[in-house]
Amino acid sequence: MLNILVVDDSLIMRRNIIKMIESLGHKVVGEAKDGQEAVEVYRKLKPDLVTMDITMPRMDGLGAVKELKKIDKNAKIIMVTSHGQEEMVIDAIRSGASGYLLKPVKINKLSDSIQKIFPSMIDQTVSEQKETTLLESEEILLPEIEDLA
């Protein structure tokens, strides 16, 4: 289970991402509405992962990523933004982001991004899907071995 900080100036986006994270079996330890607040909260909570919007008041997501990397060079950050421009993606990665998600966020894409950064993590959805598959699968019949003799 990961401790995650969610940063977005939009209430509905924070709410959606928090609910997705929780349904993936991780814990949201904090939220922030802009880059400056994100830096302050990060210092206090030291989360395992941050989801970071780009376009925000006071300090944007790119500025916040740079600041977080000064605090902790190993900080793991997924940019979550509506800005689909290639130059924006490149800027984000250069600033130190570990991943990039285009809004609207889908739970499977969020899960994939987390898995790429934390390969050893198996989220709740994945394990539940496996369990369901096992429960739903029909009885496995071993093929009869023909007597070739």
Add this chain to the structure above:
Amino acid sequence: MKNSEILKEVLTAIVYRAELFMTDEMKIEAKFDGEFRSMEKIELKKYTTTIGIGGSINLLFYVSYNELLLEKLTRAFSYGKIHESELAELRESAAGEIANMILGHAVNDFPNRGKGVTITPPVTVEDAKSILKTNGNGIMTAVFSTPYGNMEFNVIGLIKGE
């Protein structure tokens, strides 16, 4: 490129992304009537979101929503069920986020592929019944109709010298 041409190109990109967003993501049938209207003034609906487009292009972007349509969009956009007590707060936030998303995706299709274009965080105003007058600015409007009411996209920019 003339300012009026820039307005039309920007609004064309926005309309294209809005159609995709409404049908693919929100599963709401939205019809654009195909007309880009040059306006002298616009009457804002109950919920209006403003986003500034800066950098290599300097425009204002306004999205106006009918109340029922915005409620449907809020419910469609929310992950999981929403409590009625949350609706009012989420509705305002959804108005801003939807406008932000449509514009963010459209930037790639702006003139010069949107290079150097920046967008400000959205600001949503409720009960904005004022008439927006312009002084030397051009307004171009595109209207979408849905089973739950209309939404209007407006871009506003300087057209002096044309």
